[in-house]
Amino acid sequence: MDRIFCLSDTFDSNKKMLENLDIRPEDILSPNDPDAIDKIVAEIDKERDDLLEYREKVKRWKSFNKKLDINNLEYITADLLEFYDPVTRQFEPPKHRYNGRKPSSVGLSRGIFARLALCLFRFPDHETFQELVQG
16 A cells, blocks of 8 residues: 555554554544645645656657757757766666556545554454444
8 A cells, every 4th residue: 555544633642553554644634634635636636636747758759759869969859867866877767656556545534444453463263343333
């Protein structure tokens, strides 16, 4: 899972149990915040936009790379500068935090924590697990 959004005012009390999920602090929102859902949607839209931008850059990179003649750089163009990394002094392909794959996200809310805890730990028998899950 790439991102987990959490709607909870009690997340800190469950922090130890959920620490292996690597939930970003900025992805923990209060359910009392009237803009919480809009903020989550905006973040997911931002992830989508980053992916679409990356894919466009890859198309430009492939076109640029076909035309690139490293031995004949008479003219510096904006295309050349887009892919030039001054730190490495190399032309480099675009990078994406998920290497170009679609990001996956999930949302948790306060009532889900108890059931999630049950999924994270093993119980001695199946019946005990079912009783706890069904409440």
